Amino acid sequence: MTDSAVNVSRLTKIYGQGRTAFKALDEINLKVERRGFVAIMGPSGSGKSTLLNIIGGLDRPTAGEVYIGDVEVTGQPESQLYQIRREQVGFVFQSFHLSPILSALDNVLLPALPLGITHQRRERAKTLLDRMGLANRVQRKPAELSTGERQRVALARALILDPMVLLADEPTGNLDSHNGAEVIRLFRELNEEMGKTILLVTHDARVARHCRRVIFLRDGRVCSEEEAGLEEVI
Ligand SMILES: Nc1ncnc2c1ncn2[C@@H]1O[C@H](COP(=O)(O)OP(=O)(O)O)[C@@H](O)[C@H]1O
Ligand SMILES: [Mg+2]
Numbered sequence: 309m310t311d312s313a314v315n316v317s318r319l320t321k322i323y324g325q326g327r328t329a330f331k332a333l334d335e336i337n338l339k340v341e342r343r344g345f346v347a348i349m350g351p352s353g354s355g356k357s358t359l360l361n362i363i364g365g366l367d368r369p370t371a372g373e374v375y376i377g378d379v380e381v382t383g384q385p386e387s388q389l390y391q392i393r394r395e396q397v398g399f400v401f402q403s404f405h406l407s408p409i410l411s412a413l414d415n416v417l418l419p420a421l422p423l424g425i426t427h428q429r430r431e432r433a434k435t436l437l438d439r440m441g442l443a444n445r446v447q448r449k450p451a452e453l454s455t456g457e458r459q460r461v462a463l464a465r466a467l468i469l470d471p472m473v474l475l476a477d478e479p480t481g482n483l484d485s486h487n488g489a490e491v492i493r494l495f496r497e498l499n500e501e502m503g504k505t506i507l508l509v510t511h512d513a514r515v516a517r518h519c520r521r522v523i524f525l526r527d528g529r530v531c532s533e534e535e536a537g538l539e540e541v542i
Contacts, residue, residue, distance in 0.1 A: 317373045
């Protein structure tokens with residue numbers, strides 16, 4: 309068993325072909341240790357979302373390899389990728405991506421649908437919503453929740469199948485500072501108490517300060533890395 313939760317080697321992504329070809333990722337190497345909590349920062353267009361999407365199997369690279377634990381994500385057929393996306397990673401997006409017609413509880417259960425909604429999974433979904441401070445919101449639809457509450461439902465959904473790694477792309481990007489701080493506090497708790505490995509993209513230095521390590525991207529390359537002290541949540 310490797311000691312890395314995420315291992316990226318020489319990852320390259322070229323969009324388009326010929327004269328319009330554009331190199332969004334240029335031989336990226338990146339390791340995230342188990343129970344790591346890493347932020348990726350960088351200017352808009354530097355390749356942050358492309359990197360996260362390829363790590364999570366939502367997009368395919370032009371070259372290079374990605375491992376989640378011992379499972380190789382790259383080079384898998386679509387049928388396998390589907391399973392990897394479902395079981396190895398949990399995704400949280402800037403714009404929540406919740407189903408508007410489902411309750412908070414059913415949104416959390418959605419990734420479990422192909423595996424069967426057992427009593428145990430329903431209880432786990434409730435426990436996760438409780439942990440997110442949403443015990444009295446389980447039957448509400450997204451439109452009946454605040455933006456901060458919607459992101460906490462999305463966080464519970466990302467955890468329902470107990471993935472090895474949580475991937476989050478600008479998870480506080482649509483939240484005000486109070487709700488953003490609350491979501492970051494929950495990420496911290498998941499990392500420190502549940503041992504979840506977290507890789508998150510942010511352009512907010514206040515968010516990155518809470519991570520253990522910050523990686524800076526520029527023009528599709530890792531341009532620097534620094535250890536960050538964990539800050540108290542205000
Ligand atoms: N599907 C795509 N087709 C062509 N170019 C893309 C596509 N997705 C992203 N890009 C380009 O790749 C670069 C990196 O994009 P992205 O990963 O979204 O950056 P970031 O998340 O850091 O803002 C940008 O220049 C963007 O325009
Ligand atoms: Mg992006």
